[in-house]
Amino acid sequence: MKNLLKLSAGLLTAAFLMYSCDGISDSLKNDRLEENPVPAPEVVEGDPGSADFTRLVTIGNSLTAGFKDGALYDLGQSYSFGAQLAAQLAFAGGPETFNQPDINSANGFNAAASNPEQGVILGRFKLDTSIPGPSPVINGDLPGDFEGDRSALHNFGVPGIQVGQLLTAGTGTPGDPAFNPFYARFASQPGASTILGDALAKDPTFFTLWIGNNDVLGYALSGATNPAILTSTSDFQQRYQAVLQQLVGSGARGAIGTIPNVLAIPHFQAVQWNVLEFGEAEAAQLNEGLATLNAVYQGMADSNIGPLAEFTEEDKEQREVIYQAGNNPVFIVDPGLMDIGPQLDFLVTAGQITPEQREALEPYRQARPMVQGELLLLAAAQQLGTLADPNNPTSIRGVVLPLAPQFSLTMENIVEVETARQTFNGIMKAIADQINASATMVAVVDFDSPESIFTRLLGLDGSGLGVQVGTRTLAPDFSPNGVFSTDGIHPNARGIALVTNDYIRAIESAFGATIPHISDAAVLNIPSVQICAGDCVSQQSGRPSGSDVPLVLNFNNFSY
Secondary structure: OHHHHHHHHHHHHHHHHHHHOHHHHHHHHHHHHHHOOOOOOOOOOOEOOOOOOOOEEEEEOHHHHOOEOOEOOHHHHHOOHHHHHHHHHHHHOOOOOOOOOOOOOOOOOOOOOOEHHHOEOOOOEEEEOOOOEEEEEOOOOOOOOOOOOHHHOOEEEOOOOOHHHHOOHHHHOOOOOOOOHHHHOOOOOOOOOOHHHHHHOOOOOEEEEEOOOHHHHHHHHOOOOOHHHOOOHHHHHHHHHHHHHHHHHOOOEEEEEOOOOHHHOHHHHOOOOOOEEEOHHHHHHHHHHOHHHHHHHHHHHHOOOHHHHHOOHHHHHHHOOOOOOEEEOOEEEOOOOOOOHHHHHHHHHOOOOOHHHHHHOHHHOOEEEOOOOOEEOHHHHHOOOOEOOOOOOOOEEOOOEOEOHHHEEOHHHHHHHHHHHHHHHHHHHHHHHHHOOOOOOEEEEOOOOOOOHHHHHOOOOOOOOOEEEOOEEEEOOOOOOEOEOOOOOOEOHHHHHHHHHHHHHHHHHHHOOEOOOOOHHHHHOOOOOOEOOOOEHHHOOOOOOOOOOOOOOOHHHOOO
């Protein structure tokens, strides 16, 4: 009690002294202010130059929408490309508010991991450091209709779309091959309106257009197994020209982005082609089990009878599987490889192998070890080392049995994907040059330029991986210090901030504008990857009852 009384008395005394000395204190502060005035807060000003940012619209795919970590969710949407760019353009006459079709879900809907038919609705990926790797959160939400004012929207980014889907009402029509639920939820007239039409209805003075990634990325994500989703050059040119000419024809100026190097993103870089690591004993045991397969290859190469004459020593060397201590290439199916089914059938006819042996050799008709430079998709990590047949301990995927083709990209595939990407980028820039012939209407953000964040981040300029931001080096991965989200495809919020600065530089150069960039300090203050905190599937004691949460995630459902 005495201590309490002493404390109370002290507080009262202090209060009295503070009250009594108010005048003296104010005088001292005023004297100090005259000698050392408080600096006025920095006034950030911009200048639109020849552009007019008053009525801004952003058009594109998931990169524009705010899709990250395998889902469209609240936090990701709040740091969308459109939102971050609009915040900077506001200093140069842009809109004070930037309206988006809010998803109203903390975790969103993870199409790659969910199984709605069985009641499994999972959300965005987080990083489980114990794996280490991405894992979906257990509480997801199916996307519902946007309940806000659809006529007031500025962001027309729709996850998963290709260029042609900007132009067709089918994008908002259930049952149509072009249907996209993310557009249908905020379309002005679902089934009748188009994304481009809705954007033009805003009478924009300035637009951004970042589209085309899915016209090539979807094909790469299929392991180059679905040619139907690779847009043809003629279709791409016709569709892109129609979109850009309508935007410029409205009187608006704008900025377009090219397609970054899609094969350099973590989704195609995280799992290395020679990820299989064995000790000497393991390698010897595997080689013993594969000796019969290699003997068949050798016998075919040594024979010149019938169709066996087509199988050469070079074919044998390309296909044989011999493991050693250390790192080894993954064993894959290569659809571009000669199909040796006819040769195997001939061996049965010639009595060299039995029908049962022929059946056992069926998986190896177009199989070979990978070579350096070829790529594995992120989903391959959940296939490698698993058993194709739980009752057969030797049916090890990617080791004894070749990995299915949708999990890898061969050199032929890589050339095809990169050729399409560069062709599409050339088309974009040529159309922009044509439009700008008389007056600059379109700024081009070339993500292959040496200054681009993607070029610097991915080390494509020879400078090494990572990019310096302030005092830190940010990595091209989905670690807490990375700039990609946990799906390995989409940049995280920090990465999008760096992309936004690329757009700002291009806009300033094209239109003589002055726009504040997102500072290094601001970039580092933006959330990066979130860590699992007991809410991820990987951290649950068992999978949800009555469900079938896939062990292998369907990463084909990811798109820009």
